[in-house]
Amino acid sequence: MKIMLDERAKTLLKALVERYIAEGHPVGSRTLSRASGLELSPATIRNVMADLEELGLIASPHTSAGRVPTARGYRLFVDTMLTARPVNLAEVPPEMAAVREQLHPDQPQRVIAQAANLLSSLSNFVGVVTAPRKASVFHHIEFLRLGERRVLVILVAPDGDVQNRVIFTARDYSQGELIEATNYLNMHYAGLSIEEVRERLKHEIEALRGEIAALMQAAVQAGSEVLAESTEQVVVSGERKLLDVPAFGNDMGSLRKLFDVFEQKTELMRLLDVSSRAEGVRIYIGGESHVVPFEELSVVTAPYEVDGRIVGTLGVIGPTRMAYERMIQIVDITARLVSNALSAK
Numbered sequence: 403m404k405i406m407l408d409e410r411a412k413t414l415l416k417a418l419v420e421r422y423i424a425e426g427h428p429v430g431s432r433t434l435s436r437a438s439g440l441e442l443s444p445a446t447i448r449n450v451m452a453d454l455e456e457l458g459l460i461a462s463p464h465t466s467a468g469r470v471p472t473a474r475g476y477r478l479f480v481d482t483m484l485t486a487r488p489v490n491l492a493e494v495p496p497e498m499a500a501v502r503e504q505l506h507p508d509q510p511q512r513v514i515a516q517a518a519n520l521l522s523s524l525s526n527f528v529g530v531v532t533a534p535r536k537a538s539v540f541h542h543i544e545f546l547r548l549g550e551r552r553v554l555v556i557l558v559a560p561d562g563d564v565q566n567r568v569i570f571t572a573r574d575y576s577q578g579e580l581i582e583a584t585n586y587l588n589m590h591y592a593g594l595s596i597e598e599v600r601e602r603l604k605h606e607i608e609a610l611r612g613e614i615a616a617l618m619q620a621a622v623q624a625g626s627e628v629l630a631e632s633t634e635q636v637v638v639s640g641e642r643k644l645l646d647v648p649a650f651g652n653d654m655g656s657l658r659k660l661f662d663v664f665e666q667k668t669e670l671m672r673l674l675d676v677s678s679r680a681e682g683v684r685i686y687i688g689g690e691s692h693v694v695p696f697e698e699l700s701v702v703t704a705p706y707e708v709d710g711r712i713v714g715t716l717g718v719i720g721p722t723r724m725a726y727e728r729m730i731q732i733v734d735i736t737a738r739l740v741s742n743a744l745s746a747k
Contacts, residue, residue, distance in 0.1 A: 405457055405478060412483065413438050414450050414458060419471045419479045423723055426648070428468025459724060473688025473697050476722050480685050505508060512628035517716055517740050522640030524732045527647075528664075528722030531672050533635035534713035534744065537626055543587050543674050544622055545580035553580065555621055569620045583617040596622060636667045636674065647721050662701070674715040681705075683730050683737075688720055698722050702729045704737040708744045716740065 404579030417438040418429045419656065429437070431447040442450075451469055454460045459475035462468070471479065503660050505513045521529025542558040547585075551574050557565045591599050600622050603615070641664050644657065663670055673686070683704045690695040702724075716737055717731050 405459070406536070406713075407478075410440065410442070411450050411454060413440060414447065415454055415471075415475060416479060416483045417459060418454075418469060418476060419483075421727055422470055426723060428463055428470050430468040433468070471722075473722055474688070476687045476700070476726075477690070480687065480726055484730075497543065505739060510744055513740060513743050514714075518637040518639035518738055521718050521732065521736055522643065522718060524736075525718045525720060525724075525729055526640075527643055527718050527724070528641055529639040529715040529716070529718060530670065530674065531637045531740075532671065533637065534708060541592060544584050545617060545621075547577045547580055550574050553617075553620070557621075569623075571620065572616065580617070585709040587618060591618075614700070629678075636670055638664050638667070638670075644720075647659060673701065674717070679705075683734050685726065685730070700724060700726075702726070702733050704733045706737040707741040708745070712744075713744075 414434060418434055421429045421433065421437050431444050431451060433441060434451070435444065435447055440447075451460065454475070455462065457468065458472055458475075459478060460469040461472050463470060505516055511533070514533050518529040518531045521531070523529075541560045544556040544558075546554040546556065548554050549567065551571050553569050553571055553575065555569055557566045557567070559565075591602070594602070599618075603618060603622065641661060644660065681701060686701040687701075688700070698721055699719060701719050702719055702721045703711045703715055705715050707713060717733055718724075720729070
């Protein structure tokens with residue numbers, strides 16, 4: 403549902419959100435009158451606050467007469483009232499100036515780990531980064547007989563990365579048959595992606611001898627499993643910083659659920675994968691992500707690239723009461739610096 407507010411209500415909501423982000427205390431009508439710069443009577447402000455509360459944009463904690471933003475209020479604030487300027491990498495803020503030197507382009511895994519640490523230390527929340535997806539192309543494949551109906555598949559990627567997978571076959575193969583299948587596959591399919599091999603197999607399966615066709619199908623399946631595993635790597639840094647956030651520190655049950663998300667990482671991967679399909683910075687507030695088990699948590703993400711191709715996502719997970727403009731800047735700059743580091747020759 404689209405919420406329409408007049409300028410007065412927008413100004414008061416913006417002032418309330420900014421004040422609450424800065425100080426962390428419920429905001430009363432008198433404080434709001436000063437913060438907004440509007441010359442309104444306390445009664446008028448109270449009436450507008452009541453309207454905002456009825457729309458679900460702010461709420462009143464039991465212990466205070468002041469109001470705090472809801473997840474819905476933060477969403478409206480981020481979508482319509484935030485003015486985050488694009489940052490030129492030549493004008494990186496001083497606290498991020500050292501980031502460039504800490505990202506070593508010749509060590510991609512170190513770049514990913516450093517990026518997660520940097521996101522956490524700069525935001526003071528949790529930093530998350532997905533490792534670059536491996537190309538689904540194999541340079542060389544080999545079959546080795548391990549025993550009756552057990553075969554080792556060795557997949558070598560163009561960058562020299564080697565992955566092994568043991569497969570169980572429907573019948574026993576001699577090493578001679580496995581060598582024949584190895585030679586055939588390398589001659590006709592090397593350099594293609596796993597998906598291209600799978601597609602070609604659909605059309606060529608009848609022309610291939612039964613044993614080679616069966617081994618090739620098994621190899622494609624093994625390659626798909628290797629790729630699935632390689633895309634699930636997520637680096638998380640700074641989880642314990644959430645213990646210092648007042649909204650979570652005393653709720654150990656919910657914190658345990660959140661730490662389970664960091665531990666399992668599958669749901670986190672799902673969120674970051676969705677984010678990688680969008681351009682620029684994305685913000686998920688409260689339950690919008692369907693991943694973090696808190697209405698009081700937000701996720702700010704951005705994809706990063708290698709040579710112009712999106713290969714992963716990074717971001718910050720923290721409380722809904724976060725300085726969104728600053729978080730957008732931190733995530734955006736880090737994504738661009740990581741892209742530059744990984745694209746450097």
